[in-house]
Amino acid sequence: MSEATIKRRKTPLQPVDITPEMCSPAMRLQILGGVPFFSGLGAPDLEEINRLFREQGFQPREIIYFEEDSAEQFYVLAAGKAKLMRHTRTGKDVLLDLLRVGDYFGSLSSSPDETYTETAQAHTAVCTLTIGKDIFRSILSNRPEVALRVLEITTGRLAASQEMVRQLSAHPVKQRIAYILLKLADKFGQPRGKGVLIQTPLSRDELADMVGTTTESASRAISQLQKAGLIKTGRQWVSITNRQGLQAILAEY
Amino acid sequence: MSEATIKRRKTPLQPVDITPEMCSPAMRLQILGGVPFFSGLGAPDLEEINRLFREQGFQPREIIYFEEDSAEQFYVLAAGKAKLMRHTRTGKDVLLDLLRVGDYFGSLSSSPDETYTETAQAHTAVCTLTIGKDIFRSILSNRPEVALRVLEITTGRLAASQEMVRQLSAHPVKQRIAYILLKLADKFGQPRGKGVLIQTPLSRDELADMVGTTTESASRAISQLQKAGLIKTGRQWVSITNRQGLQAILAEY
DNA sequence: CGCTACGTTGATCGCACTCAAGTATAGTGG
DNA sequence: CCACTATACTTGAGTGCGATCAACGTAGCG
Numbered sequence: 001m002s003e004a005t006i007k008r009r010k011t012p013l014q015p016v017d018i019t020p021e022m023c024s025p026a027m028r029l030q031i032l033g034g035v036p037f038f039s040g041l042g043a044p045d046l047e048e049i050n051r052l053f054r055e056q057g058f059q060p061r062e063i064i065y066f067e068e069d070s071a072e073q074f075y076v077l078a079a080g081k082a083k084l085m086r087h088t089r090t091g092k093d094v095l096l097d098l099l100r101v102g103d104y105f106g107s108l109s110s111s112p113d114e115t116y117t118e119t120a121q122a123h124t125a126v127c128t129l130t131i132g133k134d135i136f137r138s139i140l141s142n143r144p145e146v147a148l149r150v151l152e153i154t155t156g157r158l159a160a161s162q163e164m165v166r167q168l169s170a171h172p173v174k175q176r177i178a179y180i181l182l183k184l185a186d187k188f189g190q191p192r193g194k195g196v197l198i199q200t201p202l203s204r205d206e207l208a209d210m211v212g213t214t215t216e217s218a219s220r221a222i223s224q225l226q227k228a229g230l231i232k233t234g235r236q237w238v239s240i241t242n243r244q245g246l247q248a249i250l251a252e253y
Numbered sequence: 254m255s256e257a258t259i260k261r262r263k264t265p266l267q268p269v270d271i272t273p274e275m276c277s278p279a280m281r282l283q284i285l286g287g288v289p290f291f292s293g294l295g296a297p298d299l300e301e302i303n304r305l306f307r308e309q310g311f312q313p314r315e316i317i318y319f320e321e322d323s324a325e326q327f328y329v330l331a332a333g334k335a336k337l338m339r340h341t342r343t344g345k346d347v348l349l350d351l352l353r354v355g356d357y358f359g360s361l362s363s364s365p366d367e368t369y370t371e372t373a374q375a376h377t378a379v380c381t382l383t384i385g386k387d388i389f390r391s392i393l394s395n396r397p398e399v400a401l402r403v404l405e406i407t408t409g410r411l412a413a414s415q416e417m418v419r420q421l422s423a424h425p426v427k428q429r430i431a432y433i434l435l436k437l438a439d440k441f442g443q444p445r446g447k448g449v450l451i452q453t454p455l456s457r458d459e460l461a462d463m464v465g466t467t468t469e470s471a472s473r474a475i476s477q478l479q480k481a482g483l484i485k486t487g488r489q490w491v492s493i494t495n496r497q498g499l500q501a502i503l504a505e506y
Numbered sequence: 507c508g509c510t511a512c513g514t515t516g517a518t519c520g521c522a523c524t525c526a527a528g529t530a531t532a533g534t535g536g
Numbered sequence: 537c538c539a540c541t542a543t544a545c546t547t548g549a550g551t552g553c554g555a556t557c558a559a560c561g562t563a564g565c566g
């Protein structure tokens with residue numbers, strides 16, 4: 001109502017991520033330089049590495065690779081957003097992670113007959129920089145400081161995954177939802193009015209798959225949080241209006 | 254009843270792990286050589302690295318480090334078994350991993366003000382080889398192939414943790430118990446009679462903490478599996494007598 | 507102005523948590 | 537060798553959270 005006159009569009013999300021060719025050769029260097037484990041490399045090094053990557057575009061919902069596929073490639077997300085997930089035979093999916101530009105995914109195993117342990121799917125339109133895992137490993141071999149950074153990022157993801165295990169083991173749905181919203185706000189949050197908008201399409205279904213519950217239970221939890229005045233939400237979006245209050249939910253007994 | 258006359262001791266577990274000093278200088282080289290990411294190094298390299306580690310003993314149940322403590326050390330388990338866990342304010346613990354000889358734990362962050370993300374506790378009597386994380390990082394810097402192996406192991410642990418997230422999200426208690434028993438059998442299993450004994454003390458409580466349930470629910474699940482003839486179990490031990498059958502439980506609808 | 511996908515809400519059911527006894531095992535000291 | 541005790545384990549009864557099933561709003565798109 002107050003929020004700067006949005007009339008045509010009811011969603012506060014940015015119209016599109018755009019990917020006509022964000023993956024343009026000119027952008028690639030800049031993107032690679034922004035990747036956490038390449039930052040710190042000089043321009044010559046970056047250019048050399050850049051030549052080894054090739055680009056690949058994906059439409060929203062398009063699968064980048066499937067769990068159990070032979071794992072050959074290593075990916076860096078150059079534009080858009082992507083999902084990592086696991087499936088279950090009952091059809092219930094688990095959403096492990098949402099990736100943004102600069103995040104890596106895919107394989108970096110040395111074994112030639114490994115398979116991907118998760119499915120990667122384009123969430124918005126996506127452009128990836130792709131490289132054979134063996135070539136990437138040789139890059140790491142020659143640049144120990146990069147290898148150590150990759151190791152550190154992977155260790156951080158392990159810690160995050162273990163924290164999720166703890167959440168699932170010990171906390172009820174409402175707290176888990178509050179937890180994931182705070183985490184998403186940290187990663188995708190954008191100040192918007194007096195709140196922080198999670199700047200990525202986000203259905204109740206996806207939220208549910210992120211915290212191991214059902215669409216309906218996620219919806220009920222979200223409704224409660226909204227009624228409590230902690231968030232605002234609509235179709236495919238959530239905005240956090242009271243971060244303190246949300247954090248207090250986590251500590252509830 | 255049939256099982257080769259066990260009369261004095263009712264537990265089939267090996268009496269003790271023993272650690273008078275298994276950490277003896279003579280053993281250290283052998284232990285380090287057996288660590289997955291050091292295997293492949295020559296004797297001179299190993300000896301040089303060996304000199305950088307110091308040994309440390311722990312009694313059963315003794316805490317090696319606490320979650321939230323300042324993270325300074327990197328550990329390799331030289332003798333005994335250890336637990337990694339996370340706590341919750343409600344007192345409910347989550348058991349993330351059980352470690353055996355050769356497993357690493359602790360910190361390898363570059364940041365000086367990181368904290369441990371989990372608690373490490375001696376499960377049996379334990380001896381560790383310990384090194385400052387910065388020193389360990391310098392070892393990795395000089396030996397890319399070791400760094401890549403550590404990265405690979407960490408990636409494997411990430412995949413395992415994500416699989417646990419899936420288990421918690423999608424499967425009921427009985428299936429999760431079956432799953433963890435199979436995993437433990439792979440890591441700690443020893444042929445025993447016509448079954449495979451999980452060779453480590455293992456209470457219902459710990460089992461429960463591994464799959465995010467309560468002691469009572471774990472006990473009920475175990476009872477069911479035993480009645481179904483898939484396992485044998487007693488105070489602090491479990492033996493798998495029908496692996497096929499257990500795996501079939503995982504696929505139940 | 508439909509149609510479709512997303513979201514909400516209600517009613518019911520069941521799995522697993524909680525609370526509560528009661529049993530069995532292993533180690534301890536007589 | 538046998539009580540005795542501490543701890544592990546089991547089982548039952550009751551309850552509640554969240555899953556399921558179902559119906560109905562609602563936003564956005566063609």
